[in-house]
Every structure is written in C-alpha cells, then in structure tokens.
Amino acid sequence: MSAPLLDLDNITVQFGGLKAVADVSFSIGERELVGLIGPNGAGKTTIFNAITGVYRPTAGHVSFLGKKVGHHPPYIITARGIARTFQNIRLFASMTVFDNVRCACNMHLKHGISHALWRGTKVAAEEQRIERDVMELLEIFGLHEQRDENAKALPYGDQRRLEIVRALATKPKLLLLDEPAAGMNPTEKVELMKLIRFVQEKFALAVLLVEHDMKVVMGICERIVVLDYGLKIAEGTPGEIRANPKVIAAYLGKETAA
C-alpha cells in the first residue's frame, strides 16, 4: 500500500479525567470512503476536532500527505486539504446561501486586501470565476435556487447539505462529514449518500463519514472504523464489521444497529 492520505497514529484526546479518544490509530487512503461509527459519546466528533486542529491531541499525532499537522491552527490544516462539516450545524447565520459558500473560496483568492479595497480589475475576474464555481457546487446539491436566501432560513436537511457544499468549496482532498444525514428521513438519507458518492468520484476525494444508520454506512463505505468509549474496537469491511462480536456487543440494545 502506498503512503496513506491521512494517518492517525495513537491519538489520545483527554478532557480532564476523561479520555474521549484513547490510542486510536487508523488511516485513510486517497479516494477512499471510510465510515466512522460508534455509539453517542464514543469520541467520533472529538477525532474530527483532533484532525482539523480544533483540539490538539494529548498524545499521538495526525499526519496528512505524509506530514504531521498536529500543531497547526485549523485554517492552515484546511488549506492543506482537509475540510469538514459540523454535527451541530455551524453555518454563517447572517449570510445568504451563496455567501456561505463564497466564504470558503476565500483562501484560494489570488488577490489580497489591497485589491479588494479598490475593486481592481483582478477582483472582477476572480469574483466571476468564484461565482461560477459556487453556483456549480450549489447546483450539484440542488441549492442553486435558494442562493439568495438566508442560510439559517433553509430547512434542516438543506442546511446540512449546504455545509457539505461549503466544505467542498475549499477544494479539499479529504472531506470529513459529521453526521451529515442527521434528522433526515430514510429516502433523503439514501439520496444524500448517492450525492456523497457522486462528489467523491467527481472531485476525487477521500471521505471520512460519521453516520448512525448502520444500513446506510454499510451500503456506502468500503471500510469502517468502530469506536466505543474512545477506543477503536474494530476496523474492516462492512461484512467483517457486521460479524464482529465486539461491535454487536457495543450496539446491543441500541436500535440504530441493523
């Protein structure tokens, strides 16, 4: 196997006495779609936060494209090519759908503040290019007609999709999706998963997906990592995971298990 895109090496994240993530290692290859599952409080979101620089791992380190990223602030990690969505939706509340996505194009701008002040000719050309890119992404997710609506006025499901669009606008190599289908009904979920597969192939992305619905995860992911109480209890193909006794035990009595 060639060097993985993302590599977690014995990551531990501790909050006071609580080890939210304990010695977790796994890696993601290019263009791979990996599922991250586990009961509530298992540490999935914490792993996302450790990868994106929101938290610094207490021990261990994260490598991306063969380089350690641990000590960088989030915006630099994003610039390297890791984008994410948030479990508790974090759209820019005062902005329109279009502007939410536009913000994510910010770091790819070739002009600086001096051009923006004056609205130089460079700006005009770039703004047009950005508008085209943003609209293209919005169209993929069927949000182009709501471009001028306030982001927070969208239905819940659309807000989640907008978060994905916004993350894609940063042009990532790795996309981290934290429960993107939460609150959706089964048909919407299936639609969304198809879309995720579609953009994954179109933009040649690696995706790490957190999702509670086992049927959905099993259907879409090539590989699955299972967390429980901060520990990685299993990793493998959907078939292996389904048969793993530890996983069955962790999910026992939890109706999300299929």
Add this chain to the structure above:
Amino acid sequence: MFERTKLILVACIAAFAALSPLIGGMNPYYFNILISVGISLILAVGLNLVNGYTGQFSLGHAGFMAVGAYLAAAMSLGILFPYLDPPQWAPTAEELAADPQATVAKWTYPFKALWLLFGWLINALFWCHNHIIPLGAALPGWGKFLFALFYGGAIAALAGLTVGVPSLRLKGDYLAIVTLGFNEIIRVVLQSADPVGASRGLPGIPLATNFFWTFTFAALAIYVVWNIVHSTYGRGFLAVRDDEIAAEAMGINTTKYKVLAFVIAAFFAGIAGGLYAHFFQYINPEGFNFMKSVDIVVMVILGGMGSMWGVCAAAVLLTILPEVLRKVAKIEALPEWAREIAENRMIIYSLILIILMLARPQGLFAGWVKKKTRPA
C-alpha cells in the same frame, strides 16, 4: 457592475468639488456642523468594520483619532520630537569626586529596564518622525496637507496594529477594556507631552480642511469599507463575526482578519483626526477622551452594527443631535429638569440605547435599505 461603484465615487467627488466654493460661504455655525458630520461619518464607518462587520468590541476609537490629529498637526506645524535621554547608568565624575563610594540609586533600575525595552524604540520612532517632517514641509499647498493627513492615518494604523495584535485574542468585554485603556494611555501621554502643548492643547494649526476634503474622505471611507465587505475577500470579516470556529474550518485566518479590520478602522480614524485638527485649528487631549469613543460606538450601535447606511444615518443624526439639544436647553419656557437633561447628551444616549436594546436590538436603521447580497 464593478465600474458602477467607482463611477458613483468619482461622481460624488466631482460634486463635492463643484459644491465646495458654494458651501464654503454658508453660515459658519452650520458649516461647522456640516464638517463635523463628515468627520463623524469617517469615524463611524471605520468603527463599523470592527464593531459591526467583524463583531469585535473596540471602545478606544478616539485614541486612534488623537494619534492622527496630533501627528498631522505636528507635521503641519513642523514640530520635532526631542529624543528621550537614557537613564543614568553610572555615577557622574562629580558625584564620584564627592563620594568615591557613590552608586546610582537602586530605584532607577526599573527605569533602566524600561529604557532597554522601549526607550530605543521610542527614539527610533521619534527619529523617523523628525526625518519625515522636512519631507512634508517641502511639498506645496494641498500636497502638504494631504501628506500630513496620510501621515497621521498611517501612524494611527500602525498604532492599530500594535494594539490589535496582542489584544485581539481577547473577546468581548476584555477587548473593550484593553482598547479603552489604550484610549486613556494616549490621552494621558498627550497631557504630559510638552512638544505638543501637553494639557494646554495645541493651537495655531493651519486651516486646510474644507467641505471638499472632508466629504471626499468620507466618500472614500464608505467606498472602501463597502467594497471590502462585499468582496469575497471581505466576507471573511462577517464569517469571523458569525462563527469563528466555522470560519477557521473554511480556511479563514480569523486573527489576521480581526487585526486587518482594526488597522483599516484606525487608519480612517487617523484621517478623521487630521481633518478635525485642520478645521478647528486647535486640539487638546480632552477632545479625544473616553466620551468621544462612546459617541462613535453609539453611532455604530444605533445604526445597526454592520449596516452601512444605518450607521451613516446614525452618524449624521448623532452629530446634529447635540446642537439641537443645545438649542433646546436655551428655551426658557421649558422646566428646569428638561433643560438639564438636554444639556447632558449622555443621559439621552443611555436612554436611547436602553430603549433600543429593548425595542429594536438590530439597530434603528438596519433593514431600511433592502439588503443586496449578490456580488456585483
């Protein structure tokens, strides 16, 4: 579309140039108010970038105005700054002759440390100032005035950078306190700065500000801030205000944006200070106290933070209001208490703010002009 905003700017400036001789001849009392309105516009539009669009809370805007006013005035008056003397490092020859065991008193050590930290820096800044002054003096006519204005603006921006970098890691109330402290430090330093008149103030500044320059700079401030916040680049400021964590996750360097907002606002405050100094021809440290900062903050809050036209409307209104109140206070027919309230605008401000918070927290004027969010 890109050309349209630029066209409006040029048209405005041309109109100001055409109107300037006409307006220059108007009643001096109203002319004073008009120029004050222009200066308030620059101050409020600049602060709106920090407090409104970027969601920080700066409470020291008058401090930056003071920096601009004093340096522009120093430029026009050709005031050089005397270098600070280093502290006494060792006993002098006479002291040693009188007492061979003489030492320099222990209490000077802290001053030595301060000197080592800042003394050379201050003197280096003074050196720069003393060498820039002749450059400005050599320019003819308006060139000299503009040079003075931009000099004041640039140093104010530098002050903004110096205050901004360490303090913008603070949030909300803490940032308000630090910026307020900066405002007070500037005032106190000016009060004891002899080359610029200390607490007596600095008189005799040449008259150079007129209708044209004031409103041209007001239009420029509006144009620049408008362009910034409507560009993709500048949407970053609003992203910082809306959600810092999400902004960082979208690749936006939030600290850089906060500092940038601070620096741009400070620059315009410096320009406003220079215009002020060259209009009223006299400045003193008390003119740039905490109350002045509050005035500007109230304009931004009243106008609806992050609403360009709301803030402009509030700036106009709140600059005229004290004059109206002054008139009201002179009306004999009113009861004593009403006249006293009218004399103290701070009471009125606090009342307005309390009512506003309860009734219209988004600001008086926000939403009057339909928001247009498509990029031009």
